[in-house]
Amino acid sequence: MVKNFVLALMLVAMTASPTLAKTIVFATDATWPPMEFVGPDKKITGLAVDLMEAAGKEAGFTPEFKAVAWDGIFAGLASGKYDAICSSVTITDERKAAMDFSTPYMQVKQALVIPKKSDAKCIENMKGKTLGAQISTTGHFAVKKSEGVKDKSYDEVGLAFEDLFNGRIDGVVCDDPVAKLYALKKDNYKDAMKIACIIPADDEMYGVAVKKGDKETLALINKGLEAVKKKGIEKEILTKWLGTAE
Amino acid sequence: MKHQGKCAVEEPQIIIDVGDGAAIPKPSDKGLVSAWRLSFAGALLVLGYLLVFHPDPYLRIFKFIPDGILITFQVTVCSIALALVFGLITGLGRISRNKYVNLVASTYVEIVRGVPLLVQLFYIYYALGRIVHVPDLLAAVLSMSVCYGAYMGEVFRAGILAIPTGQTEAARSLGFSRTQTMYYVVLPQAWRTILPPVGNEFIALLKDTSLVSILGVADLLRRGREFASESFLYFETFTMVAVVYLIITLVLSKLVSIMEERLSHHVKR
Amino acid sequence: MSNDNPIIRITDVSKYFDTVAALTHVSLDIGQGEKVVIIGPSGSGKSTLLRTINRLEDISTGRIVVDGFDLDDKTVDINKVRMEVGMVFQSFNLFPHKTVLQNLTLAPIKLKGMSEKEADVMARQLLDKVGILEKADVFPAKLSGGQQQRVAIARALAMSPKIMLFDEPTSALDPEMIGEVLDVMVKLAREGMTMVCVTHEMGFAREVADRIVFMDEGQILEIATPAQFYTNPQHPRTQKFLEQIL
Numbered sequence: 001m002v003k004n005f006v007l008a009l010m011l012v013a014m015t016a017s018p019t020l021a022k023t024i025v026f027a028t029d030a031t032w033p034p035m036e037f038v039g040p041d042k043k044i045t046g047l048a049v050d051l052m053e054a055a056g057k058e059a060g061f062t063p064e065f066k067a068v069a070w071d072g073i074f075a076g077l078a079s080g081k082y083d084a085i086c087s088s089v090t091i092t093d094e095r096k097a098a099m100d101f102s103t104p105y106m107q108v109k110q111a112l113v114i115p116k117k118s119d120a121k122c123i124e125n126m127k128g129k130t131l132g133a134q135i136s137t138t139g140h141f142a143v144k145k146s147e148g149v150k151d152k153s154y155d156e157v158g159l160a161f162e163d164l165f166n167g168r169i170d171g172v173v174c175d176d177p178v179a180k181l182y183a184l185k186k187d188n189y190k191d192a193m194k195i196a197c198i199i200p201a202d203d204e205m206y207g208v209a210v211k212k213g214d215k216e217t218l219a220l221i222n223k224g225l226e227a228v229k230k231k232g233i234e235k236e237i238l239t240k241w242l243g244t245a246e
Numbered sequence: 247m248k249h250q251g252k253c254a255v256e257e258p259q260i261i262i263d264v265g266d267g268a269a270i271p272k273p274s275d276k277g278l279v280s281a282w283r284l285s286f287a288g289a290l291l292v293l294g295y296l297l298v299f300h301p302d303p304y305l306r307i308f309k310f311i312p313d314g315i316l317i318t319f320q321v322t323v324c325s326i327a328l329a330l331v332f333g334l335i336t337g338l339g340r341i342s343r344n345k346y347v348n349l350v351a352s353t354y355v356e357i358v359r360g361v362p363l364l365v366q367l368f369y370i371y372y373a374l375g376r377i378v379h380v381p382d383l384l385a386a387v388l389s390m391s392v393c394y395g396a397y398m399g400e401v402f403r404a405g406i407l408a409i410p411t412g413q414t415e416a417a418r419s420l421g422f423s424r425t426q427t428m429y430y431v432v433l434p435q436a437w438r439t440i441l442p443p444v445g446n447e448f449i450a451l452l453k454d455t456s457l458v459s460i461l462g463v464a465d466l467l468r469r470g471r472e473f474a475s476e477s478f479l480y481f482e483t484f485t486m487v488a489v490v491y492l493i494i495t496l497v498l499s500k501l502v503s504i505m506e507e508r509l510s511h512h513v514k515r
Numbered sequence: 516m517s518n519d520n521p522i523i524r525i526t527d528v529s530k531y532f533d534t535v536a537a538l539t540h541v542s543l544d545i546g547q548g549e550k551v552v553i554i555g556p557s558g559s560g561k562s563t564l565l566r567t568i569n570r571l572e573d574i575s576t577g578r579i580v581v582d583g584f585d586l587d588d589k590t591v592d593i594n595k596v597r598m599e600v601g602m603v604f605q606s607f608n609l610f611p612h613k614t615v616l617q618n619l620t621l622a623p624i625k626l627k628g629m630s631e632k633e634a635d636v637m638a639r640q641l642l643d644k645v646g647i648l649e650k651a652d653v654f655p656a657k658l659s660g661g662q663q664q665r666v667a668i669a670r671a672l673a674m675s676p677k678i679m680l681f682d683e684p685t686s687a688l689d690p691e692m693i694g695e696v697l698d699v700m701v702k703l704a705r706e707g708m709t710m711v712c713v714t715h716e717m718g719f720a721r722e723v724a725d726r727i728v729f730m731d732e733g734q735i736l737e738i739a740t741p742a743q744f745y746t747n748p749q750h751p752r753t754q755k756f757l758e759q760i761l
Contacts, residue, residue, distance in 0.1 A: 070475070071471045071472075071474070071475035072475070072480075073475075074475065074478050075474070075478070075480040078478070078480075094476075094477075094478075098478045132462065135468075135471060135472055135475060136471075136472060136475035136476045140472075141476075152382075152462045152464070153462060153464070153468065153472055154462045155460055155462075159372065159462070160462075162372055162375070163372075163375070163462070166372075166375040166376060166379055167379055168375070168379060168381065168382065410606075410608075412604060412606050412608035413608060413610065415571055415602075415604065415608065416602075416604060416608035416609075416610070416667075416670075417610075418571065418597065419569055419571060419597055419600070419601070419602035419671075419680075420597065420598070420601075420621075420622040420626070420670070420671070420674060421594045421595070421597040421598035421622060421626050421674065422594070422622065422625070422626065423594050426625065426626075430621060430625060431610055434612045435610075435611065435612050438612075
């Protein structure tokens with residue numbers, strides 16, 4: 001009797017828990033401040049983290065963040081090591097072919113950061129120069145696309161900025177929120193660097209990536225994102241991290 | 247005096263821990279089928295098969311990585327050359343009778359052996375980068391050779407110490423100075439004992455050059471990573487990268503074994 | 516005996532290994548062309564004494580003058596002295612990476628600036644003398660012990676030394692090879708070479724030595740002509756030693 005009762009209880013618990021609060025594991029390359037990075041308390045934090053937590057509250061899921069190196073991040077999704085990627089992933093056609101994306105949660109552009117003393121206007125003045133970017137980011141693609149510019153790829157965008165600061169490369173291309181943080185806010189760097197320009201291109205949208213065909217996870221995330229936007233929570237978060245909601 | 251038990255000419259015998267290098271083919275492995283031949287033929291077959299029968303994406307990958315292979319090759323060759331120099335100096339320093347020279351050499355070995363190569367790479371490139379602007383390739387070569395110089399220093403030291411003192415005494419009694427004795431008598435013999443473990447270090451070094459990709463040096467591994475993370479063809483890309491590394495390593499290990507044979511054929515009993 | 520103007524003058528020499536005395540107050544003069552055989556039990560210091568003559572062993576106190584050079588004088592180039600003092604070792608110590616001929620020519624070419632041709636001719640003469648010319652181009656490892664030791668003697672002679680030191684040259688040899696080495700040494704003695712030999716070969720000592728030096732416990736106990744030494748030993752310990760070996 002007792003045994004049956006326990007079994008029944010367990011059965012109920014197992015079926016009920018996902019609807020109570022499903023845990024979604026998000027992979028993130030936490031080297032991309034202010035979007036996602038490791039804070040002083042060694043926890044992954046940032047704009048995207050706040051956003052997902054807010055979305056989770058609205059849609060009823062518990063986000064859990066897992067630090068993953070960027071250049072292996074998509075492989076891990078495909079092999080099911082986590083449920084989603086929330087790591088400032090720009091939605092591109094190539095990526096759409098390999099995975100599914102949520103509704104865009106942020107719009108970014110590619111910014112070129114150069115030394116303060118440089119008089120280059122934008123990427124077209126960088127012929128023969130070496131530009132750094134994080135490996136296989138849209139910034140890296142932009143550098144590769146520019147004719148006559150040498151590219152150098154880094155595991156982390158921070159290393160690219162350090163190399164720029166040390167004078168080994170002539171510029172860094174990355175998403176504009178990141179560029180703003182490094183070039184305008186960081187000690188040392190802010191006296192040595194400036195944002196030269198926003199590289200003209202189509203606007204880029206960040207989306208949360210899920211494994212192709214994982215409609216359940218996608219629906220939850222989209223539901224949360226929509227609610228967050230409607231209720232104005234998104235604006236609060238943007239203002240908190242970027243200083244403006246634009 | 248009792249001398250009966252003593253062998254007349256002692257064959258220098260030392261046992262030196264081998265690193266994680268690929269096995270250098272032994273002269274005894276000369277049969278038709280040896281592990282080396284099997285791996286080499288296998289690697290070439292796999293490479294050929296992939297390129298011919300699955301040109302998409304393998305040929306695309308293969309076309310993407312040659313400059314990475316070149317960089318890996320350059321870093322390896324330069325690092326080996328420099329590490330040999332560092333190793334010889336360190337080895338001699340470790341057996342020096344001058345206690346300051348000895349102390350400096352020993353401290354260098356202790357420090358380098360106590361810090362992981364990856365950390366050394368970060369240190370020379372990024373930490374010291376604030377003070378001296380070492381270009382990335384040079385930083386890579388420097389880190390590799392400083393690290394492997396210390397390892398090789400130990401091998402050199404052991405190899406030199408393995409030469410019977412009778413050799414030194416014979417040379418000194420003829421009127422050779424300490425340096426001349428080292429140059430004409432000890433080192434040419436030590437080289438024979440040193441080569442197999444040094445060869446292992448060469449191969450370990452070649453494989454460890456893959457670490458320099460963290461400096462943004464576009465070596466074979468980084469080219470592979472770039473291709474993979476852009477195309478999402480992880481399996482295909484890293485299969486290719488592994489096969490190419492394997493082929494390079496096997497070629498190097500063959501070279502070392504050829505050198506070994508050349509150096510030792512006339513002293514064989 | 517021509518001890519008025521000795522070519523080797525050992526005066527009151529002591530040597531300590533840490534606190535153990537290997538030699539205590541040893542004095543010995545050896546004249547030009549003299550053949551001295553040093554005999555004594557194991558650990559008596561005879562090899563040590565021999566090795567002090569070309570300073571393979573340093574001495575703690577006393578003075579050694581070889582061919583007018585004070586070995587402890589800092590201005591004396593010991594390498595110059597060693598060129599004039601050939602040494603033959605118990606374990607041959609041929610250079611295994613050099614052919615027999617190269618073993619002979621290495622030092623004359625590098626140290627005396629002899630041309631390769633000159634050295635070659637000289638080396639072949641010496642190899643002929645020790646009866647091993649046919650092995651000129653062989654590596655030492657291919658030779659028997661007796662052959663190796665003859666090459667070692669020829670190698671020492673290649674520097675045209677004034678003095679030859681022999682440190683138990685036959686002790687490592689199989690019995691049937693001892694004769695061929697002793698023959699070479701006898702030949703050398705007949706030519707008037709100054710020789711100091713540490714050996715157990717009584718026949719050789721009797722035939723060749725001008726004087727026999729008996730050592731025990733780091734001291735010279737008796738110096739005598741072979742005739743005196745073997746028929747009428749003076750020191751009790753010499754008597755005891757001879758009883759044991761004869």
